Amino acid sequence: MRRFSYRSLISEALNAHQGWQRQWRAPDPKPSYDVVIVGGGGHGLATAYYLASQHGITNVAVIEKGWIGGGNTGRNTTIIRSNYLYDESAGIYEHALKLWEGLSQELNYNVMFSQRGVLMLAHNVHDVQSFKRHVYANRLNGIDNEWLSTEECKAFCPPINISQDIRYPVMGGALQRRAGTARHDAVAWGYARGADSRGVDIIQNCEVKGIRRDASGAAVGVETTRGYIGAKRIGVVAAGNTSVVMQMAGVRMPLESYPLQALVSEPVKPCFPCVVMSNAVHAYLSQSDKGELVIGAGTDQYVSYSQQGGLHITNHTLDAICEMFPQFTRMKMLRSWGGVVDVTPDRSPIIGKTPVENLFVNCGWGTGGFKATPGSGHVFAHTLATGEPHEINAPFTLDRFRTGRLIDEAAAAAVAH
Amino acid sequence: MLLIDCPCCGLRPETEFRCGGQAHVARPATPADVTDKDWSEYLFVRENPRGVHAERWIHQHGCGRWFNALRDTVSDRFVETYPMGGDPKSTTTETRL
Numbered sequence: 049m050r051r052f053s054y055r056s057l058i059s060e061a062l063n064a065h066q067g068w069q070r071q072w073r074a075p076d077p078k079p080s081y082d083v084v085i086v087g088g089g090g091h092g093l094a095t096a097y098y099l100a101s102q103h104g105i106t107n108v109a110v111i112e113k114g115w116i117g118g119g120n121t122g123r124n125t126t127i128i129r130s131n132y133l134y135d136e137s138a139g140i141y142e143h144a145l146k147l148w149e150g151l152s153q154e155l156n157y158n159v160m161f162s163q164r165g166v167l168m169l170a171h172n173v174h175d176v177q178s179f180k181r182h183v184y185a186n187r188l189n190g191i192d193n194e195w196l197s198t199e200e201c202k203a204f205c206p207p208i209n210i211s212q213d214i215r216y217p218v219m220g221g222a223l224q225r226r227a228g229t230a231r232h233d234a235v236a237w238g239y240a241r242g243a244d245s246r247g248v249d250i251i252q253n254c255e256v257k258g259i260r261r262d263a264s265g266a267a268v269g270v271e272t273t274r275g276y277i278g279a280k281r282i283g284v285v286a287a288g289n290t291s292v293v294m295q296m297a298g299v300r301m302p303l304e305s306y307p308l309q310a311l312v313s314e315p316v317k318p319c320f321p322c323v324v325m326s327n328a329v330h331a332y333l334s335q336s337d338k339g340e341l342v343i344g345a346g347t348d349q350y351v352s353y354s355q356q357g358g359l360h361i362t363n364h365t366l367d368a369i370c371e372m373f374p375q376f377t378r379m380k381m382l383r384s385w386g387g388v389v390d391v392t393p394d395r396s397p398i399i400g401k402t403p404v405e406n407l408f409v410n411c412g413w414g415t416g417g418f419k420a421t422p423g424s425g426h427v428f429a430h431t432l433a434t435g436e437p438h439e440i441n442a443p444f445t446l447d448r449f450r451t452g453r454l455i456d457e458a459a460a461a462a463v464a465h
Numbered sequence: 466m467l468l469i470d471c472p473c474c475g476l477r478p479e480t481e482f483r484c485g486g487q488a489h490v491a492r493p494a495t496p497a498d499v500t501d502k503d504w505s506e507y508l509f510v511r512e513n514p515r516g517v518h519a520e521r522w523i524h525q526h527g528c529g530r531w532f533n534a535l536r537d538t539v540s541d542r543f544v545e546t547y548p549m550g551g552d553p554k555s556t557t558t559e560t561r562l
Contacts, residue, residue: 289515291512291513291514291515292513292514292515300506300510300512301510301513302505302509302510302511303511303513304486304511304513305513305538349483349484350467350484350520350536350538350541351486351487351511351513351518351520351538352538352539352541353515353538353539354538354539354540354541358466358467358479359466360466360479360480393508393509449505449508449509449510450501450502450505451501
């Protein structure tokens with residue numbers, strides 16, 4: 049792998065950029081691997097990277113149905129934060145945020161991580177109480193989060209309309225200053241490049257059609273459109289399609305897949321300094337470095353794999369944005385799209401073992417998986433390497449739906465997050 | 466937005482309806498006798514198929530009645546709607562539209 053450096057940039061500039069190599073190979077699959085990861089999104093590629101870099105396991109394949117980072121990794125609104133209520137959630141999301149802070153250096157790839165702050169607005173008494181509870185809980189877990197008055201919100205993010213005449217006036221907000229955004233494609237590419245350079249095979253346009261099991265029931269490999277691939281351990285990281293893949297091994301999952309939509313506006317000059325989330329009126333807004341407003345809408349109400357949602361869902365979000373940020377009422381929207389998100393009953397992920405030996409799963413990130421990409425890959429790599437969960441993902445078992453030890457962030461956040 | 470064929474009111478826009486999730490999930494008759502595993506299946510595990518899905522809908526802002534529907538989760542097209550407690554005419558295993 050050729051490293052990016054000041055010297056390499058200068059020399060390639062003088063060389064008319066003729067010397068850059070491909071960032072990762074396009075290998076044919078080998079007959080078998082130590083670990084096969086099903087799903088080449090950010091989480092799967094991060095898992096492969098940490099397997100190679102932290103655990104020395106390089107005989108690894110990442111199998112992707114389409115192209116890497118083409119699913120939810122390339123479809124989300126790139127918001128990164130760790131201000132979750134419960135200790136277990138705080139543990140994994142803060143683990144991820146700490147890894148984000150050094151990620152560009154570690155990967156030698158600019159993921160454009162920008163800690164511009166995430167401001168969550170409160171619009172009613174319940175919001176105020178709930179967010180203050182989050183602030184206190186976060187501080188007990190060593191996570192920065194602070195309460196801002198209405199005027200302080202306006203000072204931090206001037207485009208906000210703090211008029212008391214609007215339908216849902218701003219009553220304050222919770223600000224995590226270390227939170228922010230990153231370049232989503234770069235995260236997939238950076239992990240792919242790092243994993244590939246350590247010997248991981250990234251196999252694109254290869255769909256898993258079945259999971260082969262031996263007489264004892266243990267998983268021994270995957271049937272794909274490019275033939276059978278044996279594996280000592282299999283990690284399924286298939287986001288919205290996890291139910292479908294796990295069904296191939298006869299495992300039924302507590303998941304439902306919904307379309308979640310996002311949209312971007314025409315690019316404009318810098319005018320929006322941070323990320324603003326407003327759960328009550330359902331508006332999520334930031335501005336990309338390219339200048340587009342990046343807007344997150346909600347999920348549709350029905351199970352679907354269509355990667356598109358109803359127009360009334362985005363309309364609802366735009367209504368809220370026009371009221372919260374009147375300066376944007378005449379902005380043109382350029383594109384909208386949907387991603388299929390796998391949602392668990394308690395809105396927390398499932399990372400760990402399954403009833404099938406040698407088969408592991410990392411799923412259920414629902415509407416908020418991008419922020420966890422490094423942490424998720426890190427602990428799942430540990431799980432695949434050792435066969436046992438890392439202490440951070442130990443609470444996120446599939447078995448919790450039987451034991452009742454749920455991590456009920458649904459009640460904590462009340463909306464998609 | 467979906468156009469949904471309410472058995473009572475005919476074709477109406479989706480915003481008049483609420484989706485009630487997977488249909489035909491029967492509550493165990495004697496919960497005390499059910500194992501934790503079976504109870505968690507009843508509470509949490511869902512089919513989530515990539516294909517035809519049986520689900521419940523209510524015409525919330527119309528006649529107010531519940532009904533069942535078969536819908537393809539890839540194309541979002543409805544195969545049919547049918548009354549609560551009834552069975553669909555087509556089977557859920559038939560190929561996608």
